[in-house]
Amino acid sequence: MIALPKPLQELFQPPPTPGVLGVFAFLDATLEAIKKLRAAGHADFTVYSPIPRHEIEAALGQAVSPVRAFTLIGGIAGCAIGAWLTLWMSYDWPIVVGGKPVGSIPPYVIIMFEMTILFGALSTILGILLNALFAARRVGTIQYDARFSNDRFGIFVPAGSDTAAKIESLLRESGAEEVRRG
Amino acid sequence: MAEHSPPSRVTYDYVTRTIARTLGAPSRGYFLLLGAAVALLAIGIVTLLYLLRYGLGLAGYSHPVYWAVFITCFVFWVGIAHSGTLISAILFLFRSGWRTAVYRTAEAMTVFAVMTAGLFPLIHIGRQWYFYWLIPYPNERGLWPNFKSPLIWDEFAIGTYFTVSTVFLIMGLIPDIAAVRDLATGWRKKLYAITSLGWTGANEQWRHYTRGYLYLAALATPLVLSVHSVVSWDFAMAIVPGWHATLFAPYFVAGAIYSGVAMVITLLVPIRKLFQLEEIITLHHFENLAKLCLLTGSIVSFSYMTENFVAWFSGNSAERAAFWYRAFGPYWWAGWTMNICNGLLPWLLWSKKVRTNVTALFVISIFVNIGMWFERYVIIVVSLAGEPYATWANAVYNPTWADWGIMAGSFGWFFMWFLLFVKNFPAVSISEVKEVLVPPRRKASKAHV
Numbered sequence: 001m002i003a004l005p006k007p008l009q010e011l012f013q014p015p016p017t018p019g020v021l022g023v024f025a026f027l028d029a030t031l032e033a034i035k036k037l038r039a040a041g042h043a044d045f046t047v048y049s050p051i052p053r054h055e056i057e058a059a060l061g062q063a064v065s066p067v068r069a070f071t072l073i074g075g076i077a078g079c080a081i082g083a084w085l086t087l088w089m090s091y092d093w094p095i096v097v098g099g100k101p102v103g104s105i106p107p108y109v110i111i112m113f114e115m116t117i118l119f120g121a122l123s124t125i126l127g128i129l130l131n132a133l134f135a136a137r138r139v140g141t142i143q144y145d146a147r148f149s150n151d152r153f154g155i156f157v158p159a160g161s162d163t164a165a166k167i168e169s170l171l172r173e174s175g176a177e178e179v180r181r182g
Numbered sequence: 183m184a185e186h187s188p189p190s191r192v193t194y195d196y197v198t199r200t201i202a203r204t205l206g207a208p209s210r211g212y213f214l215l216l217g218a219a220v221a222l223l224a225i226g227i228v229t230l231l232y233l234l235r236y237g238l239g240l241a242g243y244s245h246p247v248y249w250a251v252f253i254t255c256f257v258f259w260v261g262i263a264h265s266g267t268l269i270s271a272i273l274f275l276f277r278s279g280w281r282t283a284v285y286r287t288a289e290a291m292t293v294f295a296v297m298t299a300g301l302f303p304l305i306h307i308g309r310q311w312y313f314y315w316l317i318p319y320p321n322e323r324g325l326w327p328n329f330k331s332p333l334i335w336d337e338f339a340i341g342t343y344f345t346v347s348t349v350f351l352i353m354g355l356i357p358d359i360a361a362v363r364d365l366a367t368g369w370r371k372k373l374y375a376i377t378s379l380g381w382t383g384a385n386e387q388w389r390h391y392t393r394g395y396l397y398l399a400a401l402a403t404p405l406v407l408s409v410h411s412v413v414s415w416d417f418a419m420a421i422v423p424g425w426h427a428t429l430f431a432p433y434f435v436a437g438a439i440y441s442g443v444a445m446v447i448t449l450l451v452p453i454r455k456l457f458q459l460e461e462i463i464t465l466h467h468f469e470n471l472a473k474l475c476l477l478t479g480s481i482v483s484f485s486y487m488t489e490n491f492v493a494w495f496s497g498n499s500a501e502r503a504a505f506w507y508r509a510f511g512p513y514w515w516a517g518w519t520m521n522i523c524n525g526l527l528p529w530l531l532w533s534k535k536v537r538t539n540v541t542a543l544f545v546i547s548i549f550v551n552i553g554m555w556f557e558r559y560v561i562i563v564v565s566l567a568g569e570p571y572a573t574w575a576n577a578v579y580n581p582t583w584a585d586w587g588i589m590a591g592s593f594g595w596f597f598m599w600f601l602l603f604v605k606n607f608p609a610v611s612i613s614e615v616k617e618v619l620v621p622p623r624r625k626a627s628k629a630h631v
Contacts, residue, residue, distance in 0.1 A: 150198045150365075
């Protein structure tokens with residue numbers, strides 16, 4: 001772990017949340033555990049996977065990411081900025097060339113188009129970063145295993161000492177190859 | 183996809199370890215290549231210093247050819263950049279599974295090619311210390327901000343393309359950097375810990391990431407088509423015969439993707455060999471790249487024919503003269519190099535034997551690169567030199583050592599960045615290659631993804 005300055009540490013590295021971590025070798029075992037956890041009323045657990053799998057998304061019943069709103073707003077803003085930039089600057093320094101209007105929309109559409117893409121893309125990135133950051137803040141510092149980026153799936157369930165034993169057995173029954181408390 | 187499933191020993195773990203191995207200690211061959219790239223770059227830098235000291239007169243400019251090798255190289259490198267986004271964004275939207283093994287290389291190539299292309303307008307202006315005159319906004323220094331000029335469209339298009347393709351590359355890299363972070367030790371562990379931005383593969387991360395990636399691809403797709411269209415308008419908006427054609431935008435886009443795919447093949451063949459990635463980048467991938475080459479190459483050949491046909495059929499004497507000059511004027515060799523390398527050679531790719539022969543593909547891809555460079559040379563230099571309105575001042579333009587020096591430098595610059603990239607970051611996507619494998623299940627299932 002990298003040592004961050006104090007204000008950043010509070011933001012990015014909150015104190016660890018107690019809970020149970022299950023390591024799974026198989027996708028279907030992971031899905032089974034997700035279904036059992038949801039049936040038992042858990043909603044705040046985290047699923048790790050080396051690749052995005054639509055089965056996991058479906059099992060979790062996640063809502064569509066709000067990133068799309070960022071893309072849309074960024075794109076519209078970019079288009080508007082492109083129009084404003086070209087028209088304002090043209091009328092700010094008006095020179096008539098070839099009898100054409102000072103503010104000619106057709107060539108400015110190209111600038112508006114490029115700005116739509118630029119702002120749309122940058123705000124998409126911003127949307128991903130902010131949403132992922134908020135999610136991380138909500139979950140806090142939780143256990144992770146280096147194998148999750150390679151070939152293992154994982155489920156972390158936040159739990160106090162009273163419920164931990166029950167969750168441990170639930171994960172084992174579903175086929176976790178390793179369960180640990182932290 | 184099913185019939186091309188990789189062998190069962192290609193598991194998630196195999197993929198991670200094989201690709202992470204490419205980041206191991208560099209071999210002598212790697213250092214030789216890097217040394218060659220740096221030497222070429224040094225030639226370019228020395229040439230640039232001479233140009234700065236003695237002026238652009240050292241290059242071969244002669245009236246009326248004031249757009250020459252530097253602009254040719256600019257268009258060449260922008261063109262190279264195009265297949266990266268084609269493979270990473272357009273094929274992503276088409277759900278082509280085979281792109282996963284090659285797209286990272288193509289995307290990195292895109293970013294470095296745009297970086298290379300961006301140098302040329304600056305070199306071409308001669309007095310680099312006045313480069314900010316290119317940005318007279320809103321109307322600084324009493325300059326007129328002319329948004330009706332294709333050159334300013336180009337600035338916006340290339341600027342946007344560089345930004346978007348860079349963030350697209352970085353986005354794709356994050357889960358892979360996390361994967362190598364978890365295997366690395368020492369200073370690399372620290373580097374990857376910072377650059378992976380705390381990626382863990384948690385469901386909340388994937389949820390926003392996959393959505394965002396989809397939208398980025400959807401934005402990059404029209405962008406890639408627009409960029410080379412805008413580059414083509416740098417020419418097509420002028421009245422020079424040979425430039426002033428409505429065909430130019432699709433013709434340039436197809437040519438750009440054609441040269442880009444050829445460059446991807448040129449880069450992948452040695453990388454695959456050097457890093458022993460035969461199990462991951464298979465003949466199936468090369469064959470698909472070759473098919474892309476064949477498709478875009480055919481569009482390019484068709485455009486050549488259309489151009490010549492329209493020049494004849496229009497009855498426009500200036501247009502006819504320009505195309506006659508291309509084929510039989512003093513630059514006949516450039517015109518025929520372009521026709522043979524781009525128009526005829528790719529016909530070999532109709533044969534499956536050629537498409538699945540890596541050596542043959544490598545050789546063809548190099549000829550396509552040469553042909554596409556000459557295409558831009560023909561369009562730019564030969565059209566200007568043969569301009570019928572300037573017969574009183576026609577001169578046969580010849581590039582000088584300064585032109586070649588800068589061009590050599592650009593290749594060095596490009597390959598240097600590329601080689602540094604493949605040794606420090608995963609040159610093949612780890613997470614996306616895994617996505618096309620059958621996921622591990624308790625009950626071995628025959629169902630494919």
